[in-house]
Amino acid sequence: MRIVVVTSGKGGVGKTTTSAAFASGLALRGFKTAVVDFDVGLRNLDLIMGCERRVVYDFVNVLQGEAKLTQALIKDKHVDTLHILPASQTKDKEALTEEGVEKVMRELEAMGFDYVVCDSPAGIERGALMALLFADEAIVVTNPEVSSVRDSDRILGILQSKSRRAIEGREPVKEHLLVTRYSAKRVEEGEMLSYKDIQELLRVPLIGVIPESDAVLHASNQGVPAIHLKGTDVAEAYADVVARFLGEDKPLRFVSYEKPSLIKRLFGST
Amino acid sequence: MSLLTRLFGEKKKTAAIAKERLQLIIAREHVDGKSSPDFLPALQKELLDVISKYVKIAPEDIKVQLERQDNLEILEVNIVLNETSPPLPQ
Numbered sequence: 001m002r003i004v005v006v007t008s009g010k011g012g013v014g015k016t017t018t019s020a021a022f023a024s025g026l027a028l029r030g031f032k033t034a035v036v037d038f039d040v041g042l043r044n045l046d047l048i049m050g051c052e053r054r055v056v057y058d059f060v061n062v063l064q065g066e067a068k069l070t071q072a073l074i075k076d077k078h079v080d081t082l083h084i085l086p087a088s089q090t091k092d093k094e095a096l097t098e099e100g101v102e103k104v105m106r107e108l109e110a111m112g113f114d115y116v117v118c119d120s121p122a123g124i125e126r127g128a129l130m131a132l133l134f135a136d137e138a139i140v141v142t143n144p145e146v147s148s149v150r151d152s153d154r155i156l157g158i159l160q161s162k163s164r165r166a167i168e169g170r171e172p173v174k175e176h177l178l179v180t181r182y183s184a185k186r187v188e189e190g191e192m193l194s195y196k197d198i199q200e201l202l203r204v205p206l207i208g209v210i211p212e213s214d215a216v217l218h219a220s221n222q223g224v225p226a227i228h229l230k231g232t233d234v235a236e237a238y239a240d241v242v243a244r245f246l247g248e249d250k251p252l253r254f255v256s257y258e259k260p261s262l263i264k265r266l267f268g269s270t
Numbered sequence: 271m272s273l274l275t276r277l278f279g280e281k282k283k284t285a286a287i288a289k290e291r292l293q294l295i296i297a298r299e300h301v302d303g304k305s306s307p308d309f310l311p312a313l314q315k316e317l318l319d320v321i322s323k324y325v326k327i328a329p330e331d332i333k334v335q336l337e338r339q340d341n342l343e344i345l346e347v348n349i350v351l352n353e354t355s356p357p358l359p360q
Contacts, residue, residue, distance in 0.1 A: 146288050153296050190283025197289045201296060 001109040003116045005135040005173075007159075009151030011122030013143045014180040017216055018238075019119035020048045020225040022139065025242030027082035028227070031114040034073065036104075037087035038131035039121035040095060046086045049076065050223025060088035063100035069107050078228055083113075093121075096130040105134050124158060132163055137174040140204060143181045144193040149201055152177075156202065176207035178241065183212045184257035195255060208241035210234060211254040310334050317347065325351060 006019040016039075023035035037045035040060060046052040051074045057067035062085075069085075076082035085104075088095065108116050120131035132138065138159050142152040156175065160166055163173050179195045186192035195209050215232035219225065227238040233254050240250045314334045321327050333348040 146292055149292050150295060150299075153299070157300075187285070190285050193285050193288055193292075197285070201289070201292050 001113050001116065002136045003105060003118065003134050004137045004139060005118040005120055005132045006139045006141060007120040007128065007132055007155050008122065008141040008148070009124060009128075009155040010143075010148045013141050013148050014210070014216075015122070015141050016044050016048050016119055017220070017226060018139065018141050018178060018180065018210075019045060019117050021227040021234075021238040022242060022245075023115070023117040024076070024079055024082060024225040024227045025238055026115050026117070026245075027076065027079040029242065029246065030081060032081045032112055033115045033117065034083045034085060034108055034113050035117040035119060036085040037119050038096070038127050039119065040087045040091055040093045040127055041089065042121065043087035043089050045084065045119050046074075047223060048220055049084050049225060051077065051084055051086075052223070055086045058086045058088040059104070060091045060095040062104060063095060063097065069104060069111075078225070093125060093127040093130075096126060098130070098133065101130050102134065124154065128155075129158070129162060132159055132173075134164055135159070135173050136165070137176065139176045139178050139207065140202070141178050141180055142198055142202070144179060144183075144187070144195070144198060146193075149193065149198055153202055156204065175204045176245070177202055177204040178208050178210065179206070180210040181212045182209045182255070184255055187255075188257040188259070195252075206252075207244050208237060209252055209255050210237045210241075310336065317349070321349065327351070 004022075006015050006022065008015050016037075019035055023033050027033040035045065035049070036059065037043050038059075039045070043058070046055050054074050057072040059072065061067040062069050062072045073083040073085055076084060105116065118131040118135065121127040132155075140152050140156060140159075142148050159173050159175065165171065165173050177199060179198055182195065183192055187194045195206060199206050211233050213232065213234045215229050215234045216226055219229055219234075226232070226234045227242075229235045237254055240253060243250050314329075314332055317334070318327065318329055318332055321332070327349070331350040331352070333346075335346050337344045337346060
């Protein structure tokens with residue numbers, strides 16, 4: 001079993017959107033996948049996955065022995081091989097203990113899960129630390145914007161010092177950079193950091209670029225992970241991310257912008 | 271973008287400014303994250319011993335710090351001599 005943390009430091013950059021789409025993508029490939037919300041007190045993964053009305057027990061109930069893991073796991077309505085473990089909405093982050101989280105991870109492994117995707121809360125407090133503690137791989141979600149890049153750099157430092165792999169001196173957590181809310185047009189116009197700039201600053205291999213898109217809001221409105229919105233650039237970009245994660249070679253898409261032709265500019269595009 | 275700015279050159283693109291600022295701040299935060307080399311306290315003490323041979327000086331009058339700028343390391347030694355501190359008799 002591989003544990004993948006989706007993290008960023010900064011809030012609002014697309015961690016939960018990515019966790020939902022990425023976990024769904026792995027499950028669509030036939031892998032038995034669990035996606036776990038570590039944002040105790042401010043859960044939102046359930047809404048993005050569209051299972052908010054089916055939450056009975058949560059992660060903290062399991063940690064505190066009030067429910068079994070099998071009772072708290074919610075089966076996804078789109079993909080059979082996907083399960084969601086929601087965070088608690090009422091308890092606080094102190095409920096997450098190292099021993100507790102480790103026990104749940106072991107149990108998921110015993111249940112035959114191939115992948116666990118940990119949706120990290122923003123910040124560098126307990127919830128975020130617990131989400132990355134047992135990670136084998138990390139997807140660092142970054143917007144092309146100064147505060148997000150700086151926070152990503154910070155969280156990379158934490159991955160390299162506070163994960164179990166780092167503490168025990170094992171092979172380091174495998175890091176992937178995911179640039180989200182990308183506008184090729186604004187990059188072309190010199191108004192936005194390019195993915196190459198960000199990669200150069202953070203020095204982490206790029207796993208994908210997700211374009212800024214209306215589809216993300218449509219997806220969250222309906223509680224459908226964005227990867228299911230067939231034909232949208234976001235769905236295809238996330239499918240590419242999953243493919244690259246699984247070792248397939250996919251060229252980057254949605255990163256170049258073609259200036260409209262003179263005729264289009266004169267007569268407007270229809 | 272107006273015709274004038276096109277003809278007479280334009281201000282630096284903001285993305286380039288963002289990149290420059292990030293390069294500086296990230297480099298600095300990486301340095302701050304690491305502790306300063308451990309020979310600094312010893313260096314300070316030995317300097318104090320040497321200088322005390324000639325002038326009266328308090329330990330806090332000697333400040334030793336290492337700064338990093340890009341690929342450059344600067345060792346800064348600051349010694350404050352009090353006007354009242356007379357040279358010791360040789």
